[in-house]
Amino acid sequence: MNSPEDYRSSAGKAAADTRLHSALAKMRDKVGRNALNLYTQVDAQADPRLKAKDVRRKVVNNLDVVLTSLAAKITGRGGHVHFAPTDLDAVEYCLGVARRHGVRRVVKGKSMLSEEIGLNAAFEAAGIETVETDLGEYIVQLKGETPSHIIAPAIHYSREQVGELFAEKLGEPYTSDPPTLTAMARKALREKMLTAEMGVSGGNTACAETGHVTIVSNEGNIRMSSTMPRVHVVLLGIEKVAATLEDHDVLLRMLTRAAAGQKISTYVSYVGGPRLEDEPDGPEEFHLVLVDNGRTRILGDPDFREVLHCIRCGCCLNVCPVYLKIGGHSYGTPYCGPIGAVFTPLTRGVNECHHLCQGETLCGACKQVCPVDNDLPRMLSLLRAKLADGDPRWNVRPQSRGTKAAFAAWAWIMSRRPALDLLLRLGRAVQRLLPKPSGWIRRLPGPLSGWTRGRDFPPLAKESFTERWARTRGRKA
Amino acid sequence: MSTVIERIRKALHIPQGGLSEDTRANVVFAKGAGWAAPAGDVPAGDLPGLIAQIRTEAGHLNLQVHECASAEQCGAELAALAEGRRPEWGTARQVMCWSDPVIQGLGLEARLAGTDISVRTVPERERFDETERAEFRRQVVDSYMGVTTADLLVADTATLLLLGGRGRGRSVSLVPSIHVAVVPVGRIVRTFRDALRRLDARGLGLPSNMTFITGPSKTADIEATLVHGAHGPREMHLFLLP
Numbered sequence: 001m002n003s004p005e006d007y008r009s010s011a012g013k014a015a016a017d018t019r020l021h022s023a024l025a026k027m028r029d030k031v032g033r034n035a036l037n038l039y040t041q042v043d044a045q046a047d048p049r050l051k052a053k054d055v056r057r058k059v060v061n062n063l064d065v066v067l068t069s070l071a072a073k074i075t076g077r078g079g080h081v082h083f084a085p086t087d088l089d090a091v092e093y094c095l096g097v098a099r100r101h102g103v104r105r106v107v108k109g110k111s112m113l114s115e116e117i118g119l120n121a122a123f124e125a126a127g128i129e130t131v132e133t134d135l136g137e138y139i140v141q142l143k144g145e146t147p148s149h150i151i152a153p154a155i156h157y158s159r160e161q162v163g164e165l166f167a168e169k170l171g172e173p174y175t176s177d178p179p180t181l182t183a184m185a186r187k188a189l190r191e192k193m194l195t196a197e198m199g200v201s202g203g204n205t206a207c208a209e210t211g212h213v214t215i216v217s218n219e220g221n222i223r224m225s226s227t228m229p230r231v232h233v234v235l236l237g238i239e240k241v242a243a244t245l246e247d248h249d250v251l252l253r254m255l256t257r258a259a260a261g262q263k264i265s266t267y268v269s270y271v272g273g274p275r276l277e278d279e280p281d282g283p284e285e286f287h288l289v290l291v292d293n294g295r296t297r298i299l300g301d302p303d304f305r306e307v308l309h310c311i312r313c314g315c316c317l318n319v320c321p322v323y324l325k326i327g328g329h330s331y332g333t334p335y336c337g338p339i340g341a342v343f344t345p346l347t348r349g350v351n352e353c354h355h356l357c358q359g360e361t362l363c364g365a366c367k368q369v370c371p372v373d374n375d376l377p378r379m380l381s382l383l384r385a386k387l388a389d390g391d392p393r394w395n396v397r398p399q400s401r402g403t404k405a406a407f408a409a410w411a412w413i414m415s416r417r418p419a420l421d422l423l424l425r426l427g428r429a430v431q432r433l434l435p436k437p438s439g440w441i442r443r444l445p446g447p448l449s450g451w452t453r454g455r456d457f458p459p460l461a462k463e464s465f466t467e468r469w470a471r472t473r474g475r476k477a
Numbered sequence: 478m479s480t481v482i483e484r485i486r487k488a489l490h491i492p493q494g495g496l497s498e499d500t501r502a503n504v505v506f507a508k509g510a511g512w513a514a515p516a517g518d519v520p521a522g523d524l525p526g527l528i529a530q531i532r533t534e535a536g537h538l539n540l541q542v543h544e545c546a547s548a549e550q551c552g553a554e555l556a557a558l559a560e561g562r563r564p565e566w567g568t569a570r571q572v573m574c575w576s577d578p579v580i581q582g583l584g585l586e587a588r589l590a591g592t593d594i595s596v597r598t599v600p601e602r603e604r605f606d607e608t609e610r611a612e613f614r615r616q617v618v619d620s621y622m623g624v625t626t627a628d629l630l631v632a633d634t635a636t637l638l639l640l641g642g643r644g645r646g647r648s649v650s651l652v653p654s655i656h657v658a659v660v661p662v663g664r665i666v667r668t669f670r671d672a673l674r675r676l677d678a679r680g681l682g683l684p685s686n687m688t689f690i691t692g693p694s695k696t697a698d699i700e701a702t703l704v705h706g707a708h709g710p711r712e713m714h715l716f717l718l719p
Contacts, residue, residue, distance in 0.1 A: 026701040062505040064485045065498055069506075077685050083479035135707060136698035152698060159700050178699040179706075186708060190566075193708065194618060194652075209506055210676075210683050220651060220694035220709020227647045228614075238481060243505045245673040246512050253669065260697070264634045264669065267709070268689035276685055277604040278643040280613040286685075292481045300488030 001348065002332025004355040011326040011359070023155055024324045031261045032318030035369045038257040042250065049373040052254045055247045056309035056372050059208075059239075063299065066208040066241050067290060073211020077273030079286040083238075087117035087293045094119060094200065094233055097287055098128055101231055103197040107189075109215070109222035110134040111202030112150055112312060113235045113291060115334035119200070131192045133221035135185050142169045148328030150314030150335065151259050156327055189221070199225030199283070203236040205251055205311065209244045212272035213288060216256060216265040223267055232283040234271065238290050239299075239308040251311065254371035258313035294347035301393070303382055307342050309372045314339075316366035316376065322359060331356060338366035342379045350386055350396045357383040406447075417466070427460050512674060519665060527632035527665050528717065534635035535715065538692030539705045542635075543716045551716050552583035555624070555657060558714065559585075559594055564621035565654040565711070570594040573620040576601050576644030579659055579718065580624055601644040617646060623653035623710070627660045627690075629675060633668045634691055635715070638676075641686035650690060656710035658690075661718045 002010065014020055042048040059066050071081040084090035098106065106128055108114065120141075123130040132141040136153035140146065142165055147153030154162070159176040167174040172184045193199075201222050203213040213234045215222050226232045242251055256262045275282030298304050317323045317337035328336035333344045333356070341360050345353035357380050366376045388407075390398035398404060413419045434441050440456035443449060451457065463471075496504075519527060528544065535542045545551035564570055572589070574580045576599045586596040597616055602609070617623070625645070627637035637658050641647055650656050666672050669689075676683060694709030705711060 023700065030701055058505055061489065062501045064482050064489065064491065065502045065505055067482065067485070069502070083481035085480050085484070133708065134698070135696045139698070152701065154698055155701065157699070159702075162699050178702045179704045181699055182696055182704040182707060186706065186711075189708060212683070212687070218694065219696045219698075219707035221707065223647075223651050223688065224708055227651060238485070244508065245677045246509055249670045249673050264636055264689070264691050266691050266694055270683075270687040271685075272683070273685040276642075278602060279641060279645075279647070279685075280599055280602075280605050280610060281617070281646045281648045282641065282686060290481065292484065296481065296484035296488045299485060 001352070002330070002355075006332060007330060007355040007359065010332070011330040014326040014330050017327075019158065020156055020327050021325065023158065024327060027149065027152055027155055027318045028324055031259070032315065032369060034261050035258055035315050035318075035371075038261060038263075039254065039371065041263070042253045042257070047373075048250060048254060049371055051250050052311075052371055053309060053373045055242065055251055056311070059241055059243055059247070060299070060305060060308050062243075063238065063241070066243050067238060070206055070208040070211055070241060071288075071290075073208075074273055074286070074288055077211065077276075077286075079273035079288060081288045081290065084289055084291045084293070087291070090117045090235065090289050090291045090293070091119055091122045093287075093289055094235075095122060095126055097231060097233060097285075098123070098126070098198055101197055101285075103128055103231070105129040105131065105192065105196040106198045106200055107131050107133050107193050107196040107221075107225045107229065108137070109199070109201030109217065109225045110137050110153070111200065111235050112147075112334050113202050113237055114200065115146065117235070117291065117293065119235070131189070131196070133189050133193060133219075133225055134217075135182060135219060135221075138185055138189065139165065142166075146329070146334070148336070149317060150312055150337070150339075152314075156329070193221070193224040193228055196225075196229045198231040198233065199227075199229040200233045200235065201225050203234050203240060204255060205248065206236060206241045207243075207245055207248060207270065208241055210270070210272065212270035214242075214248065214252070215269045215271065216252070216259075216267065217269075218260070218262075218266040220267060223269055226269065226271055227282055230283060231285045231287070232271070232274075233287040233289060235289050235291060238292055238295050240311070255311050255313050258311075258315040258369070258371040298346050304342075304346055304379055306374055307339075307346065307376075307379060309374055310339055310343070311372060312339070313371055315369050315371065316374075319365040319369050320360070321363060321365065322361055326359075338376045338380070339374075342376055342383065345383055346394075350383055350391075350394055351399070354387050354399060358387070421464070421466075424460060424464055428462070431459050508677075512677070518663060519667060524662055524665065527667065528662065530632045531630070531635045531665075531715075531717075534633075535692070538635060539695075539713070540635055540692040541712075541714045543714060545716055545718055548582045548718060551659060551718055552585060552588055555583060555659070555716060556585060556588040558657070559589060559622055560592060562621065562655060562712075566621070567619065569619060571616070571620045572596045572622045572624060573617050573646070573649050573653060574598050574624040575626060575646070575649060577626050579626045579661060583659065585624070599644050599646045599649065613646065614648070617648045617652050620649075620653045622655040622657060623649040623651075624657045624659065625650050627658050627664065629672050630660050630662075630665045630715075631667070631669055631672050631689075632665050636669065636672070636689050636691040637715070638672055639688045639690060641684040641688075647686055647688070650688070651709050654706075654710055655712045655714070656690075656693070657714045657716065659716045659718060
């Protein structure tokens with residue numbers, strides 16, 4: 001994870017990277033901007049975001065009932081269900097399955113949760129070849145990097161960069177033509193997917209009443225990873241479940257629109273256990289790993305429970321003015337953008353990740369496009385309040401006694417007119433000495449200089465409104 | 478009881494919340510008004526409009542629609558399609574078909590008898606041993622075309638629903654480069670919602686694997702540029718039967 005200093009320096013670099021900005025603008029224009037229009041296709045009368053939110057709230061508030069049903073149905077079909085309290089436990093379980101089957105190669109469908117728990121590194125350390133099969137993930141893996149977007153992991157690469165990468169790593173002739181590059185990956189990965197002993201994928205949601213994990217994809221790599229290897233393991237956050245098929249109606253239609261601007265994705269797979277005896281193909285063994293890793297702690301706080309409604313569509317990234325300038329890598333965590341700025345501090349420490357929730361602007365765009373109407377700005381503000389005041393419940397230490405004292409003094413002055421007038425007079429005297437190119441103060445002195453590091457400051461007016469009113473009584477001066 | 482479930486109950490303040498587990502289950506699994514009403518077949522008079530909708534959607538998806546007046550015509554067109562395509566992997570030409578009356582009615586094997594194309598059908602057995610599964614897998618990997626039917630066809634998005642089961646390999650609609658689905662128009666439903674209602678009406682009879690398929694596989698992972706033919710079929714045909 002990035003330290004606050006890393007965040008500042010990589011965000012600073014990215015903020016000047018115009019090629020990155022135009023790459024990210026594609027997601028903004030193709031997906032982010034259209035999201036609201038597309039939602040009206042789901043329901044033009046009532047706001048379908050609110051319906052989706054209800055579906056999510058109902059499940060999250062009854063998570064024990066829903067998960068118990070899901071687990072029982074899957075076990076009933078001969079699948080294995082494991083509840084993992086921590087990331088380490090989840091990784092250990094996956095390694096155990098791989099060892100029992102003597103797995104030498106694992107093919108993976110895109111799973112942000114596997115990034116969260118660090119599965120690839122653990123597999124590689126155990127000598128198991130781990131191949132990402134989503135094209136974007138594959139590019140990122142060949143490059144030795146991590147995804148920079150929840151949905152479009154390699155969005156930060158140009159076609160030329162992908163061409164050079166494939167020429168170097170796959171020994172293919174250089175081209176920058178996306179169809180040709182896709183065909184190269186298709187060929188290279190087909191062999192991997194047909195020979196791997198184990199497939200690992202994430203899940204987009206699950207259906208508790210029927211006992212299926214639901215996985216959407218466009219490429220077909222997830223169907224490959226869940227069909228061809230002998231063992232299929234699904235990693236699912238405990239909160240990413242739906243109760244009924246009826247809930248899937250609104251949820252899936254919102255998900256594919258929010259994530260990719262699609263009415264439906266190419267594949268929507270319902271996977272509910274191993275191959276049955278009379279089926280000629282499909283996995284011999286099916287494992288569902290339900291991962292907590294800090295989620296029940298969030299569940300226990302009604303102020304933050306809402307963040308568990310998230311369906312990981314990534315739409316908030318595509319409209320976030322901060323994400324669109326600094327890109328996913330600056331965040332330094334698997335979940336980036338506004339959702340990451342709330343979820344990561346809650347799971348990895350608010351003090352340790354203070355830069356994430358303080359880096360966002362609170363502009364509210366993420367709430368507007370969220371398909372489940374998640375109020376991320378509210379939760380960002382709340383995290384900042386905890387950083388200011390401290391909160392033993394979340395083990396948050398007050399971030400800065402100095403800042404806190406300064407704001408207390410500011411509040412004292414603001415509520416006492418004579419004190420404010422005195423301060424204004426003092427300020428006008430001081431600002432005469434400061435350079436004001438184009439009428440704005442470029443740099444404030446002393447401890448206030450931090451304020452002007454990234455922005456200019458408007459000079460104080462010669463006369464305050466109160467002074468002017470006292471002089472003119474509302475007549476034209 | 479797993480630790481995680483215990484933690485969840487504690488986080489939700491259960492049982493202090495008062496409601497019993499059964500009561501909560503009734504709430505969370507309750508069906509909405511209008512959901513349970515049987516979603517019957519669409520009236521024959523609506524079919525032309527729905528087929529037109531499928532054609533429109535298919536155009537965006539790179540899915541090719543063939544409307545056939547008879548199984549005879551469908552069989553002939555499908556055989557011609559198979560003859561006109563070269564395999565993407567290897568050189569031998571093999572077609573793998575689901576074991577299904579709709580497909581058997583096309584007489585593909587007889588139509589392609591004089592050519593280099595071999596036609597195989599998913600074996601139906603009570604159980605498959607390791608060798609039989611490996612053999613089936615090899616057959617599918619060696620096929621350049623997979624022929625399936627669909628249990629439902631959603632007009633709103635031109636989406637096929639394929640249920641897993643006996644005589645129906647999951648890989649047949651996935652591994653071959655060309656996927657052909659032969660679907661009687663009586664299986665058309667209007668919306669994804671209607672398809673889910675039909676599934677729901679089956680109750681506990683849902684198979685281990687179900688897949689909704691909308692067009693050939695695609696990706697937009699390089700510069701958000703749409704490319705057809707990612708890891709699944711790169712070409713897809715829908716034959717509509719009366």
